[in-house]
Amino acid sequence: MVHKKDLQRVGPVVWEIPPTFRPDMRVPVRLLADERLLDAALGDESLTQAVNASTLPGLVGHVTVMPDVHQGYGFPIGGVAAARLTDGVVSPGAIGYDINCGVRLLSSGIPFADARPLLGDLASALDAHCPSGVGTKGSVPLTAKELDRVCREGASWALKQGWATAEDIACTEENGRIDGADPECISERARQRGRPQLGTLGAGNHFVEVDVVEQVLDARAAQAMGLQEGHLALQIHCGSRGFGHQVCSDFVAELQPATRRYGIQLPDRELVCAPIESPEGRRYLAAMACAANYAFANRQILAHHAREAFEEVLRGHVRRWELHQVYDIAHNMGKIEEHTLAGRRERVCVHRKGATRAFGPGFAGLPPQYRPLGQPVLVPGSMGTASWVLLGTATSMEVSFGSCCHGAGRVMSRHQAKRTLRGERLRQDLEQAGVHVRAGSLAGLAEEAPQAYKDVDAVVEVVTQVGIATKVARLRPVAVVKG
Amino acid sequence: MTLGYTGGVPSSGYVEIDHTADWALRVHGVDLADLLQQAAAGMLALAGALPVPDATTQPRTLRLQAADRETLLVRWLEELLFLLENQGLLPGPIQLEVGPGLQLEARLRLGPVGRLSRAIKAVTFHGLHVIDTSEGVEATLVFDV
Numbered sequence: 001m002v003h004k005k006d007l008q009r010v011g012p013v014v015w016e017i018p019p020t021f022r023p024d025m026r027v028p029v030r031l032l033a034d035e036r037l038l039d040a041a042l043g044d045e046s047l048t049q050a051v052n053a054s055t056l057p058g059l060v061g062h063v064t065v066m067p068d069v070h071q072g073y074g075f076p077i078g079g080v081a082a083a084r085l086t087d088g089v090v091s092p093g094a095i096g097y098d099i100n101c102g103v104r105l106l107s108s109g110i111p112f113a114d115a116r117p118l119l120g121d122l123a124s125a126l127d128a129h130c131p132s133g134v135g136t137k138g139s140v141p142l143t144a145k146e147l148d149r150v151c152r153e154g155a156s157w158a159l160k161q162g163w164a165t166a167e168d169i170a171c172t173e174e175n176g177r178i179d180g181a182d183p184e185c186i187s188e189r190a191r192q193r194g195r196p197q198l199g200t201l202g203a204g205n206h207f208v209e210v211d212v213v214e215q216v217l218d219a220r221a222a223q224a225m226g227l228q229e230g231h232l233a234l235q236i237h238c239g240s241r242g243f244g245h246q247v248c249s250d251f252v253a254e255l256q257p258a259t260r261r262y263g264i265q266l267p268d269r270e271l272v273c274a275p276i277e278s279p280e281g282r283r284y285l286a287a288m289a290c291a292a293n294y295a296f297a298n299r300q301i302l303a304h305h306a307r308e309a310f311e312e313v314l315r316g317h318v319r320r321w322e323l324h325q326v327y328d329i330a331h332n333m334g335k336i337e338e339h340t341l342a343g344r345r346e347r348v349c350v351h352r353k354g355a356t357r358a359f360g361p362g363f364a365g366l367p368p369q370y371r372p373l374g375q376p377v378l379v380p381g382s383m384g385t386a387s388w389v390l391l392g393t394a395t396s397m398e399v400s401f402g403s404c405c406h407g408a409g410r411v412m413s414r415h416q417a418k419r420t421l422r423g424e425r426l427r428q429d430l431e432q433a434g435v436h437v438r439a440g441s442l443a444g445l446a447e448e449a450p451q452a453y454k455d456v457d458a459v460v461e462v463v464t465q466v467g468i469a470t471k472v473a474r475l476r477p478v479a480v481v482k483g
Numbered sequence: 484m485t486l487g488y489t490g491g492v493p494s495s496g497y498v499e500i501d502h503t504a505d506w507a508l509r510v511h512g513v514d515l516a517d518l519l520q521q522a523a524a525g526m527l528a529l530a531g532a533l534p535v536p537d538a539t540t541q542p543r544t545l546r547l548q549a550a551d552r553e554t555l556l557v558r559w560l561e562e563l564l565f566l567l568e569n570q571g572l573l574p575g576p577i578q579l580e581v582g583p584g585l586q587l588e589a590r591l592r593l594g595p596v597g598r599l600s601r602a603i604k605a606v607t608f609h610g611l612h613v614i615d616t617s618e619g620v621e622a623t624l625v626f627d628v
Contacts (some may be wrong), residue, residue, distance in 0.1 A: 044503045071503040073609035073625050097605040097627045134530075134602040135568040193569055203602035204628050242568060245604040245627075249561060252608060256554065269553070269608035413501040414628070441600050443531070483602070 002047035004038070007031070013462045016062070017051060024055045024267065031065040032400075032466050040411050040454055044071040046078070052267045053081050058088025058275075060341050060348060064400040066355050067462040068409030068454060072096075074270030077354030077410075080403040082339065083276060085347045089264065090281045091273035092255065092288070094351040096332035097248040099288055100295035101239030102173075102356075103331065103378040103406075104303055105389065106323035107226035108233060108310075112212040112478070114318045115232055119210065120436050123479040125309035126208050127438035130302050131200045132483035134440075135242070138199035140301060147195055148183040154293030155300040155328075163304035165325075170367040172328040173357060176296040178335075182286035187250045190287075194243030194294060199301035203440065203483035205448055206238040208306060209380070211387060211475035221391055221472045224369045225326045225376060233475055234310075234323055235380055235387060236302050239332065244291035251284045276349050285349075288334060299328055326389070327376035331356045331406035339401055350401045358392030358404035358469055377404045377469050379460060382453035383437075383482070384430055387475040388460045396468035404469045408456035414447040421446040436479040445482055494618040497525030506603070506626045513619040515552060516581045519559050519589075522624060523577060526560055527567075529626065531600030534573050540594040547587045552613040555585050556622060560606040571596050603628055 007015040010030070015038060017029040029050045033041055041047055046069045053075045054063045060082050069078030074093035083089055115122070131138055140161075142150065150157045155176025158164045169176050186194075201208060211233045216222040227233060240247075255272040258280040264273060274280035307323050314321035335350050335357070350357075359366070359375045366375055374391040381387040385408065396402050423442025426449050430437050439445040463469045495517055497510040508525045512518030545562055549555035566572045573596040579589040604627040613622045 046503075073505060073607040073627060077504055093607070093609075097607075134599045135571070189565065193565070196569075204604075242604075249605050253554070253558070256608075257550070268610060270610075272608070410504045413503050414506060415499055415501050441531075443600055 002042065002051060004042060013465050017047065022051055025051060026057070027054050027059045028062040029054050029065060030062045032462050033067045034458060034462055037067045037454065037458060037462060041065070041069050046071050046076045049074065049076040050079055052271060053079055053094060055267055056081065056083060056089055056091060056271065056273060057264055058083040060084055061401065064403060066405040067459045068405045068407050070410045072353065074268050075351070075353050078405065079353050080350065080355045080400055082348040082350045082401045085276050085336070085349065088276055088349060089273035090276045090284055090334055090349050091271050091351065092248050092251040092284055093270040093272065094353055095288065095334045096353045097245045098239035098332055099244035099248060099291035100330045101332040102295065102299065102329050103380055104236040104299045104328040105326040105378050106234045106303060107326050108231055108323050109320040110232040110314065110318050112230050112232055115314060118313055118317060119479050122210060122309065122313045123436040123438050123481060125313045126306060127481045129305040129309040130208050130481060132202065132440055132481065134203050136200045136202070137196040140199045142195045142198055144191065147191060150198065150294055150297050151181050151183045151186065151290035152293065153177060154296040158297050158300040158304070164300050168300060168303065168325040171325040172296060173330055174365070176300065176328065178289040178292045180286055181289035181293050183290055185283045185287040186247065186290055190243055190246035190250060193246045197241040197243065198294070198298055199305065200241060201238050201302060201483050202241055203444060206483055207383070208302065208481040209235045209477050210479035211235060211477050213473055214386070214476040215474040217471040217473060221373050224373060225389065225472065226324045227326065227389065227473050234306055236299050236306065237380055238299060238302065240291040240295035241298060243294050247287045247291045251287065255280060255284070285334065292330065292333060296328065327378065329356050329376070329378050339397065350403070352403055354406050355403045356406050357402055358396040359402045360392050360394035360396060379405055379456065380407050381456040381477070382408045382450040383448060383477060383480050384433060384435055384450035385456055388456065389472040389475065390460065390469035391472055392469060393467055399466060399468050405459050405463050408453040408459060410452055411454045412452040417447045417449055417452045418443065421449045421451065435477050439482040448482060495521060497521050499529065500623070502625060505628050508624045509621065510624060511619060511621050515613070515620055516579050518613065518620045518622060519556060519581070519587065520577055520579055522556060522560060523563055526563065526603065526626065527573070529601065530567065530603055531598065532567060532573050532596055533598040534575065535595045535597035538594045540575055540592040543591050543593050545589045545591065549585050552585065553608060553611045555587055556613060557606045557608060559587060564603055564606065566593065567596060567599065601628065
């Protein structure tokens with residue numbers, strides 16, 4: 001257990017656990033937090049998990065812990081760790097079961113005032129068009145060959161089916177397709193789970209949310225993104241569904257003996273890993289890329305369904321009902337990237353679990369409209385609270401391997417939320433506050449109550465104070481669909 | 484909330500424990516086979532899995548083998564999750580034996596699942612140790628949700 005006395009304050013909102021804290025640490029842990037968020041991080045096992053993560057071989061710099069951190073399994077949610085390609089490891093548990101869980105934001109020219117009377121219908125239409133819930137089957141059951149294509153092509157597969165625009169693809173991290181995917185590395189069981197579920201939202205904390213752009217803080221960036229104050233926007237939060245979960249489960253099992261074989265000592269078996277350049281490491285990265293591409297395609301198909309819902313409800317009532325992609329970003333991913341370490345460029349595998357990429361201006365992988373600004377960073381709130389649109393900065397490359405926070409971060413356990421909150425009452429409260437809610441499970445809704453999360457505004461204040469992101473716009477939810 | 488204890492000393496059963504983002508269960512069994520049974524019951528209760536009333540069931544035998552007790556526990560629960568999510572099948576009463584070399588044989592009666600209220604993404608190895616106690620065996624399981 002980590003206590004406050006174990007942390008050294010190294011900046012106004014930066015705290016360090018030095019490697020002397022535990023003999024098996026290889027690098028320091030750095031937490032970005034104000035006093036209140038620090039207390040929240042000390043309230044569970046988050047920082048112990050970050051210390052455990054710091055024992056992975058070949059890590060460089062420090063393990064960064066974002067202000068929205070919370071306890072996960074093995075590696076904390078809100079953690080970033082980079083391992084050298086030459087002697088570092090890749091750990092599936094440090095990326096997560098929901099590989100390429102992420103968020104997509106679409107903007108619109110729909111004035112909130114015009115759409116307001118139709119928001120209940122819009123919530124119902126989104127609920128009807130976007131399959132959600134436990135183990136749901138999607139609208140596009142795949143053959144084995146089609147699944148292989150999805151694995152290799154990602155969101156581009158959806159473009160070929162007519163379910164995407166070229167603009168959507170350009171405004172997706174990695175253009176919606178990670179290199180190196182090899183479907184040969186996918187188990188039969190993962191295939192069985194993946195074939196029926198493409199184009200589904202799932203359950204838990206995944207959602208489709210209609211927002212109104214409440215405040216623009218960077219007019220130039222907001223204009224580039226198509227975000228206008230008082231107009232609607234849409235967020236989609238989901239990942240690779242049972243396909244990605246199975247890929248991670250398969251490799252957490254497969255790497256148990258591999259970790260022993262490579263003589264790697266770990267404080268937690270959920271951190272099992274293999275050298276990045278080993279056959280096991282390469283196989284995992286090839287399978288992970290398949291799941292990441294599946295997730296990009298999944299969010300693309302859900303965006304297509306959301307567009308159908310918008311047209312169905314709003315056509316004839318508003319002048320323009322189209323949705324334009326702002327950006328789509330992963331927050332559970334392992335990426336091979338080049339970073340500057342001690343003045344030298346080096347290739348590393350950046351593990352981001354509950355953390356987004358946040359590259360600054362000039363990054364060649366951004367579409368032209370964002371290249372001078374930096375990469376859009378999407379920070380969804382918690383159903384009843386704000387969400388934020390930020391921009392990555394050059395500072396993030398120095399502080400956090402080009403990474404930022406991914407949300408508000410839980411602070412209350414699901415167990416406690418279930419004990420203290422009632423789904424029906426929560427739905428009534430949200431409706432009274434002007435948020436239309438469609439939820440597959442009231443118990444599930446209670447677990448995801450805004451009270452179970454940290455203050456997203458405080459999280460965003462910390463990342464902007466540290467300088468790893470700048471503010472563009474604040475969004476307010478007006479309709480939410482939960483699985 | 485106690486889910487599975489029937490009172491007295493919890494030598495056999497399960498209890499939900501706090502975890503910020505996921506679900507966790509502390510499971511007790513008089514022996515490893517009982518622990519596997521209790522863990523299955525606990526996981527299915529967490530998922531809110533209910534059968535279709537009066538539906539026909541079919542027998543199935545599952546055989547698994549693992550290098551250690553923790554891996555056997557994870558693999559067993561993963562098998563049940565797959566049946567639940569992908570096949571829509573819920574086990575009724577389970578007869579389960581663990582033989583030498585950690586070979587598990589489970590005889591199940593599977594029926595259609597009528598309701599499944601929560602999604603479990605995966606069974607994790609996080610902090611997982613099957614511990615021998617004076618009353619049997621114990622483990623704490625974390626499920627990714």
